[in-house]
Each structure stands twice: as structure tokens, then as C-alpha cells.
Amino acid sequence: MVNFERHEYDVIVIGAGGAGLRAAIEASAQGARTALICKSLLGKAHTVMAEGGIAASLGNVWPQDNWQVHFRDTMRGGKMLNNWRMAQLHAQEAPDRVRELESWGALFDRTSDGKILQRDFGGHRYARLAHVGDRTGLEMIRTLQQNAVHKGIDVYMECTITQLLKSGDRVTGAMGYWRESGNTIVFAAKSVVLATGGVGKAFSVTSNSWEYTGDGHSLAYWAGAELIDMECVQFHPTGMVWPPSVRGILVTEGVRGDGGTLRNSDGERFMFNYIPDFFAAETADTIDEADGWYDDKVKNRRTPDLLPRDEVARAINAEVKAGRGTPHGGAFLDISSRRSADYIRRRLPSMYHQFKQLADVDITAQAMEVGPTMHYIMGGIRVEADTAATTVPGLFAAGECAGGMHGANRLGGNSLSDLLVFGRRAGLGAAEDAAAQSAVPEVDESQVEEVVAGMREPFGRSGEGPYEVHSDLQDMMQKNVGIIRTEVELDEAVNRLQDLKNRSKDVMVSGHQQYNPGWHLAMDLESLLTVSEAIARAAHMRKESRGGHTRDDYPDPSDEWAVQNICIKQGDNGGMEVSTTPLPQMPEELKELFEEGSNA
Amino acid sequence: MPEFTIAVQRGEAEAESQWTDYIVDVEEGQVVLDVIHRIQATEAPDLAVRWNCKAGKCGSCSAEINGKPRLMCMTRMNLFDPAEKITVAPMKTWPLIRDLVTDVGFNYETAEKIPAVKLGEPSEDGDFRMHQEDVERGQEFRKCIECFLCSDVCHVIRDHPENKENFFGPRFFVRLAELDMHPLDQEDRIDLVKNDAGVGYCNITKCCTEACPEDIHITDNAIIPLKERVIDSSYDPIRWIGRKIAGK
Ligand SMILES: Cc1cc2nc3c(=O)[nH]c(=O)nc-3n(C[C@H](O)[C@H](O)[C@H](O)COP(=O)(O)OP(=O)(O)OC[C@H]3O[C@@H](n4cnc5c(N)ncnc54)[C@H](O)[C@@H]3O)c2cc1C
Ligand code: SF4
Ligand code: SF4
Numbered sequence: 001m002v003n004f005e006r007h008e009y010d011v012i013v014i015g016a017g018g019a020g021l022r023a024a025i026e027a028s029a030q031g032a033r034t035a036l037i038c039k040s041l042l043g044k045a046h047t048v049m050a051e052g053g054i055a056a057s058l059g060n061v062w063p064q065d066n067w068q069v070h071f072r073d074t075m076r077g078g079k080m081l082n083n084w085r086m087a088q089l090h091a092q093e094a095p096d097r098v099r100e101l102e103s104w105g106a107l108f109d110r111t112s113d114g115k116i117l118q119r120d121f122g123g124h125r126y127a128r129l130a131h132v133g134d135r136t137g138l139e140m141i142r143t144l145q146q147n148a149v150h151k152g153i154d155v156y157m158e159c160t161i162t163q164l165l166k167s168g169d170r171v172t173g174a175m176g177y178w179r180e181s182g183n184t185i186v187f188a189a190k191s192v193v194l195a196t197g198g199v200g201k202a203f204s205v206t207s208n209s210w211e212y213t214g215d216g217h218s219l220a221y222w223a224g225a226e227l228i229d230m231e232c233v234q235f236h237p238t239g240m241v242w243p244p245s246v247r248g249i250l251v252t253e254g255v256r257g258d259g260g261t262l263r264n265s266d267g268e269r270f271m272f273n274y275i276p277d278f279f280a281a282e283t284a285d286t287i288d289e290a291d292g293w294y295d296d297k298v299k300n301r302r303t304p305d306l307l308p309r310d311e312v313a314r315a316i317n318a319e320v321k322a323g324r325g326t327p328h329g330g331a332f333l334d335i336s337s338r339r340s341a342d343y344i345r346r347r348l349p350s351m352y353h354q355f356k357q358l359a360d361v362d363i364t365a366q367a368m369e370v371g372p373t374m375h376y377i378m379g380g381i382r383v384e385a386d387t388a389a390t391t392v393p394g395l396f397a398a399g400e401c402a403g404g405m406h407g408a409n410r411l412g413g414n415s416l417s418d419l420l421v422f423g424r425r426a427g428l429g430a431a432e433d434a435a436a437q438s439a440v441p442e443v444d445e446s447q448v449e450e451v452v453a454g455m456r457e458p459f460g461r462s463g464e465g466p467y468e469v470h471s472d473l474q475d476m477m478q479k480n481v482g483i484i485r486t487e488v489e490l491d492e493a494v495n496r497l498q499d500l501k502n503r504s505k506d507v508m509v510s511g512h513q514q515y516n517p518g519w520h521l522a523m524d525l526e527s528l529l530t531v532s533e534a535i536a537r538a539a540h541m542r543k544e545s546r547g548g549h550t551r552d553d554y555p556d557p558s559d560e561w562a563v564q565n566i567c568i569k570q571g572d573n574g575g576m577e578v579s580t581t582p583l584p585q586m587p588e589e590l591k592e593l594f595e596e597g598s599n600a
Numbered sequence: 601m602p603e604f605t606i607a608v609q610r611g612e613a614e615a616e617s618q619w620t621d622y623i624v625d626v627e628e629g630q631v632v633l634d635v636i637h638r639i640q641a642t643e644a645p646d647l648a649v650r651w652n653c654k655a656g657k658c659g660s661c662s663a664e665i666n667g668k669p670r671l672m673c674m675t676r677m678n679l680f681d682p683a684e685k686i687t688v689a690p691m692k693t694w695p696l697i698r699d700l701v702t703d704v705g706f707n708y709e710t711a712e713k714i715p716a717v718k719l720g721e722p723s724e725d726g727d728f729r730m731h732q733e734d735v736e737r738g739q740e741f742r743k744c745i746e747c748f749l750c751s752d753v754c755h756v757i758r759d760h761p762e763n764k765e766n767f768f769g770p771r772f773f774v775r776l777a778e779l780d781m782h783p784l785d786q787e788d789r790i791d792l793v794k795n796d797a798g799v800g801y802c803n804i805t806k807c808c809t810e811a812c813p814e815d816i817h818i819t820d821n822a823i824i825p826l827k828e829r830v831i832d833s834s835y836d837p838i839r840w841i842g843r844k845i846a847g848k
């Protein structure tokens with residue numbers, strides 16, 4: 001028998017971004033013996049990269065703001081495909097979660113009367129994002145981390161989970177390997193929380209890091225959980241496009257929130273040509289009104305530069321296709337002619353440095369070149385809104401790897417607040433679930449041995465390396481399952497995925513077990529391929545355009561699809577099953593918020 | 601752009617580590633981390649390196665490039681002369697794990713020794729009130745991305761590993777100063793600053809400040825004020841507490 005390291009906990013949390021940290025803090029506060037496990041070092045998760053802010057209707061800048069308005073903006077931004085209950089809880093609880101961060105030491109930017117300052121962002125009716133310059137994610141993760149280290153939570157860093165363990169229907173723990181040594185580690189746990197983030201590394205142009213290989217989505221899927229809305233992928237309109245080595249790196253929406261505008265190569269503010277009917281009533285249609293909105297939100301409607309991300313990304317894509325792109329195939333994003341150099345450096349310090357150091361562009365004097373970049377996945381593990389429970393007993397999920405909250409398109413700033421609200425709920429749900437179990441479950445050793453044998457296989461092979469397969473997968477997903485999709489390309493994607501899966505089974509790894517990135521990637525390929533297939537198959541099924549899912553062959557939203565979630569589950573034969581399930585319908589009193597004349 | 605020769609320090613134990621030369625074509629705009637990734641994807645798939653954000657935000661990719669402490673993702677290749685070999689080595693102050701990856705656990709252990717922030721009660725409406733000018737000092741320190749380059753270059757532990765037991769390193773002087781200057785924090789950490797943190801070992805060489813990719817004025821804004829607090833407190837602890845409550 002293989003000799004492996006083994007631990008027992010009430011609750012293990014997989015992922016130490018905002019969602020995982022908040023979940024672990026809560027579980028441990030409930031008295032659960034808790035472990036927190038992450039692939040990279042603590043404090044380096046994706047959350048650290050978030051820039052613009054945390055959305056919460058604190059009403060510090062616009063007292064008219066409240067949870068109902070935030071709820072309505074979120075649902076409309078998500079093209080009404082959101083799980084209404086999640087959107088409601090999120091809007092109601094976000095302000096308390098932000099204040100809590102402050103009491104844990106976060107230092108947000110302030111209003112003149114000393115409260116938390118809020119900034120404008122796309123799709124939000126009022127200035128709503130609590131922020132610290134353009135490094136809000138750093139503030140958030142450091143605050144949570146500094147709180148968590150005093151809570152008696154055991155942290156396992158640079159430890160990758162590759163498989164959930166089960167006994168009957170119930171999850172009984174998880175196993176994986178230490179990146180440093182390559183040695184196996186096994187956790188027996190009463191309850192498990194997944195908080196692993198997104199899937200960006202399935203695409204070639206992305207704002208996401210190496211960690212985003214869809215592990216949590218896949219772990220849940222392999223364990224029998226349902227995934228929903230996987231076709232809904234967010235292409236952020238403003239990623240860097242030049243130089244090639246930084247293509248895809250994010251340019252925060254805060255640039256537009258603070259006054260920056262988009263222009264094409266003719267110098268035209270083209271967003272005025274792309275205002276969809278759905279948002280016409282709330283969007284400015286003249287330059288005067290748009291510019292006036294920054295100062296007076298009651299008299300003026302919102303600038304079209306701050307339409308939801310799916311709208312802006314498609315508009316830039318269309319401008320470039322029509323030949324009005326910038327020299328490197330993007331749009332111009334200019335704040336230099338609109339705000340003082342001082343203001344720009346104070347509000348957007350990391351954008352200033354990023355462009356200066358990586359692209360030799362001074363954003364206080366020159367326009368940036370930007371274009372769409374794969375940024376976020378709205379789809380994810382199906383959860384129950386109140387408890388974050390998945391469809392598998394003992395398994396919970398929160399953060400980007402959970403689905404439902406953001407519908408077909410996420411509003412900027414709504415992720416960080418989502419992490420706090422549902423991270424806390426997942427921690428609570430998991431702790432309560434664990435408390436109801438009598439003992440830490442037994443681990444099935446044969447299960448572990450089988451997985452370990454599979455993990456080591458690539459060392460003995462003689463095929464191609466993992467990097468080639470990964471880069472071919474990224475190119476294929478970018479081309480066939482990217483921002484604009486068609487039936488033909490999606491068919492091809494599904495076929496090519498089969499091919500890539502076969503190739504991945506022959507991937508060879510050289511060197512040894514210690515800190516070997518080639519080997520790590522070879523193992524990540526499995527989850528990358530699983531989520532890619534889920535995205536492609538779901539995109540194939542949804543025959544309409546909605547939010548982040550755009551079909552060239554079905555360019556409009558359809559009433560029939562408006563009330564369906566696409567659901568993905570592993571079938572009994574191991575294949576992927578795709579079906580539809582009815583979208584939960586909100587109660588009357590919430591529906592009223594969407595009627596004309598509603599104050600929300 | 602032209603061809604470069606880049607020497608990477610590889611190996612698992614310092615004594616056995618070796619310089620390995622790689623010859624790479626460099627494209628416009630590339631940074632050192634791009635080159636390391638290219639080497640990984642072609643010649644050396646097992647080359648160990650840490651990175652996450654590739655935009656100077658996470659502090660994962662610290663290394664010593666041509667002997668200088670730097671983030672690999674923010675170091676442009678056009679900084680260098682193609683005629684000269686570039687060297688990339690792991691941070692020297694932390695125990696080597698493999699290739700460019702070191703064990704920075706010292707810093708995580710130190711972080712646990714610093715008591716968390718402890719705020720008083722919020723105002724009646726439930727909000728804490730703090731003014732922008734009062735949070736700005738702390739905000740400078742909270743820009744820290746925990747790259748640990750400052751502590752890497754600090755001679756107190758770089759040349760004398762035995763001092764690690766009595767010295768938190770500049771990263772955590774920044775943290776202590778941040779807490780000390782928090783307008784609403786009520787915890788007294790002065791004994792910690794004086795004793796366990798070992799701020800007295802620092803002789804203000806400013807190497808840490810020069811290394812910081814976030815331009816935090818570590819010595820002037822964090823360490824010197826901490827040293828002053830230590831001196832003040834030993835004369836007059838009451839005055840120190842009074843000053844803290846007044847938020848000065
Ligand atoms: C550049 C950028 C800017 C952004 N700006 C904003 C913003 O301003 N506002 C906003 O609301 N949102 C923003 N977002 C989105 C937001 O940051 C992310 O959606 C969010 O941080 C995800 O948090 P999370 O807790 O779900 O996951 P993450 O923070 O990504 O954490 C995932 C964790 O899971 C771990 N993990 C993954 N797989 C495994 C495994 N197999 N085993 C063990 N551990 C694993 C990782 O190590 C990591 O610790 C931005 C995103 C990016 C990329
Ligand atoms: S100034 Fe002090 S802390 Fe900084 S490097 Fe010099 S001795 Fe070390
Ligand atoms: S203070 Fe500067 S150099 Fe030191 S860890 Fe923080 S960011 Fe890095």
C-alpha cells in the first residue's frame with residue numbers, strides 16, 4: 001500500500017481567494033475544525049488582482065441607493081438569467097460584509113465626511129463600488145488573510161487537490177499533492193467547500209492566471225454535481241492588446257468609471273451607436289448627457305461607455321471588424337484628455353504603472369489600446385442560494401466556481417461582494433452540515449491508490465509534452481468558443497475536444513516529482529478539458545444570444561430560452577449529459593421592482 | 601528583437617545548484633518571466649518558477665536578476681544588452697526549494713506573530729469615520745504585495761541567517777507601522793516592535809526601500825517612525841498612548 005500523509009477535519013475549504021478565506025473564517029467561527037487548501041501561496045489567489053472595487057449599496061455617495069436598486073441592476077445586467085434568490089441575498093448582505101472588512105482593518109478610500117467612498121462602474125445605477133485606488137482585491141485578500149491567521153485555521157499552501165473522495169452519495173474528503181515534493185496528501189472531512197475560482201486558462205487571450213484551470217468545476221462534476229450556465233463566459237471589453245506578451249492583461253473598468261471614454265480610429269465615441277433597446281431608457285444618447293452623468297445622476301442617464309460588459313465587448317469587436325480598430329486591433333481608451341494627470345495617478349496608480357512599465361504608454365498623456373479578454377465565468381456549480389450546498393451531500397461551493405448569481409453576465413464589482421456574501425454562507429452551511437455528522441468519515445484507500453497511480457502515469461510515457469496540448473486547446477477555444485459563436489464552429493469544437501482528450505492521455509512529463517510545472521500542467525489538462533467541453537456543449541445547446549453568450553446564427557434573445565438554465569452532469573456511462581432545467585421564478589414583490597416607474 | 605543568452609540557476613540544494621545557459625529569441629515587449637515561460641515550454645518543462653498575475657500585483661515572481669532584486673514579470677528584456685549574458689537566480693535569503701522557487705515560510709510565520717487590528721466602536725450610524733488624509737499613511741503600506749524582496753536584500757538576515765529568530769524583516773516593519781498608524785486601532789504593539797521584531801537591528805541602509813517594487817518608502821516612512829516610537833515609549837509610555845488615541 002502507498003504510504004500517504006493524512007489529515008482529518010470537520011470542514012476543508014479548497015481555494016484561498018476571497019470566497020475560500022471568508023468561508024474558512026466563518027466555518028472556524030462556528031467551531032468547526034477547519035483547513036484551508038490552495039495551489040499557490042496564501043495571498044496570491046486571483047482575488048489579489050481585482051482592481052476596481054466591491055459593489056455594495058452603502059449609499060455613502062448616493063443616498064438614493066439601496067439593495068433593491070442593486071438587485072435590479074444585477075438581474076438586468078445578467079439578462080434576467082440569474083438565480084433571483086442569490087441576487088437578492090447578495091444585494092441585501094453586501095453592505096454588511098464590506099463594513100465587516102473595514103472592522104477587520106481594510107482601509108478604503110474615503111468620502112469627504114469620512115465614510116467609505118464609492119465609484120461608478122458599468123451597469124450600476126449609482127456610484128456603488130467601495131475601493132482602494134485600483135488595488136481593491138489586494139486590500140480585500142490581505143484583510144481576510146490577516147484575520148484568518150489568528151483563527152486557528154490550518155493552511156495548506158501550494159497543495160493541489162485532484163480528486164474529491166466519496167462514500168456512497170456523500171463527499172468524504174479530498175486528495176491531491178504537494179507541489180513542492182509531489183507527495184500525496186489526503187484529507188478526510190465531514191464537509192467540503194469548493195472555492196477554486198475560474199477557467200480562464202482554457203482560452204488564449206485572458207486576464208486570468210495559471211491557477212484558473214477549472215479545477216473546482218471539474219472536481220464537482222466528477223463527484224456527480226450539476227453545473228449550470230456554463231455557456232455564459234465573460235469577455236471583459238478592456239484587456240491590453242499590445243505588446244503581444246501582455247495581451248489580455250486587464251485594464252480596469254474603473255478607467256471608464258472615473259471618466260475615460262472609448263473611441264475608434266476615426267476618433268468617434270462609438271458606444272452611442274451600440275445602445276441596445278433593453279438599456280435605451282436608462283442610457284444617455286448625447287455626449288452632453290453622458291458627460292453630465294458623472295456629476296449629476298438624477299438629471300442625466302448613464303454614459304453608454306458604461307453599458308454592461310457584454311455590450312461593450314461586442315461593440316469593440318464590431319468596430320475592429322469594420323476596420324475602425326487601432327493599429328494593434330483594439331479600441332482607444334482615453335482618460336488623458338478628460339482628467340488631470342494628478343487625478344489619474346491618484347485614482348488609477350496601478351494602471352498608470354502597468355502601462356508605463358509594460359507598454360511604454362503614459363496614460364496621463366496618451367490613449368490606451370484595449371480589446372476584449374476572457375475574464376470570468378458566470379456558469380458554475382449549481383448551489384442552493386441560502387446554504388451554498390451543491391447537489392452532492394457534504395459538498396458546498398462559493399465564489400467564481402459557483403453558478404447562478406450572475407446570470408448571463410456579471411456586473412463589475414459584483415464578484416468581490418459575491419465572494420464575501422456567499423463565502424460566509426458556504427462556511428456557515430458547511431459547518432452546520434459537519435455538525436450534523438457523527439464522525440469524520442473513513443477514507444477508502446483503494447480510491448486513493450487508484451488516483452495516485454493515474455497521477456504518476458505521465459512520467460512513464462513517450463508522447464508529446466503538456467504545453468503543446470494546452471496551447472492547442474487555448475487556440476481552439478479562443479477561435480471556436482470565443483466571444484461570437486456559431487453552430488458550425490461549436491460542432492467543430494466538440495470534435496476537436498475529443499481529439500485533444502485523446503492526445504492528453506498520451507502526454508509525457510520529464511524530470512521528477514519536485515516542483516515540476518510540466519507535470520502539474522499535465523494534471524491540470526484534465527480539468528481544463530472537462531470545463532472546455534462543458535462550455536462548448538452548453539453554448540451549442542443555447543440557441544439564442546444572451547449576456548456573455550453570443551450566437552451569430554441566433555443573434556437575439558428568445559422568450560423560450562429566457563426561462564431555462566442549461567445543466568451539465570456526468571452520465572452513468574461517464575459521458576457528459578446536457579439538459580435544461582426551468583429557471584426559478586421570483587416572487588411577485590420582487591417582480592414589481594422591474595415594472596416601469598418602479599423606484600428601484 | 602535579438603537573441604539573448606540567459607543563465608538560470610537550477611537545482612535543489614544551494615551547494616549543488618548550477619548555472620544553465622539558454623539561448624532565446626525575444627519578442628517586442630517581453631519581460632523576463634515570458635522568457636522563463638518560453639524555456640519551460642520548449643527546453644526545460646520542469647523549470648520551477650512561481651508566478652500568478654504577470655502584472656506586478658501578486659508578488660509571486662521575485663528573483664535576483666543580474667544580482668538585483670526584481671519581479672520577473674515587470675522586468676522588460678529591452679532593459680538589457682543582448683551582447684551580455686543575463687543571470688536569473690532565486691532569492692538568496694530564503695532556503696532553496698528548486699530552481700527559482702524558495703521557501704518563504706519565514707514570512708508567513710512572522711505574520712502570525714503580529715496581533716490583528718482592534719478597532720473601537722463605530723459611530724452611531726454604524727459606520728466608522730476616518731478621513732482620507734488619515735488613512736493615506738496606512739494605505740501606502742498596504743500597497744505591499746508581499747514579494748519579500750525587501751527582506752531578501754536586508755543584510756541583517758541575508759548575511760546572518762541566525763538573526764531570523766530575532767528580526768521580523770522590513771516587510772513586517774511595514775506591517776507594524778501600518779497598524780501603528782491606523783487611525784482607529786487600539787492595540788498596543790510597542791513591546792513587540794521593541795523586542796521580538798528587532799527593529800533595533802536595522803541600521804537604516806535603505807537597501808529595502810530601493811528593492812521595493814511598490815515604491816513604499818520603507819525606511820523613511822515605516823522604520824524610522826517605529827524607531828522613534830520605541831525611543832518615545834521608553835521615556836513616556838503614557839504620552840505614546842495619548843498620541844495614538846488622538847490619532848496624531
Ligand atoms: C485582473 C482582474 C481584475 C478583477 N477586478 C475585479 C473587480 O474590481 N471587482 C470584482 O468584483 N471582481 C473583479 N475580478 C474578478 C474577481 O477578482 C474574481 O472573480 C474573484 O477574485 C474570484 O475569487 P474566488 O475566491 O472565487 O477565487 P480566487 O481568488 O481565484 O481563488 C481561487 C483559489 O483556489 C485555489 N485553487 C484552485 N484550484 C485548486 C486546486 N485544485 N487545489 C487547491 N486549490 C486550488 C487557488 O490556489 C486560489 O487560492 C477581477 C479579476 C481579474 C482577473
Ligand atoms: S534599512 Fe534596515 S531593514 Fe532595510 S535593508 Fe537596511 S538594515 Fe534591513
Ligand atoms: S514592502 Fe515592498 S519589497 Fe517588501 S514585501 Fe512589500 S512590496 Fe515587496
Ligand code: FES
Nearest residue numbers: 652653654659673
Ligand atoms: S507574477 Fe504577480 S508579481 Fe509577478
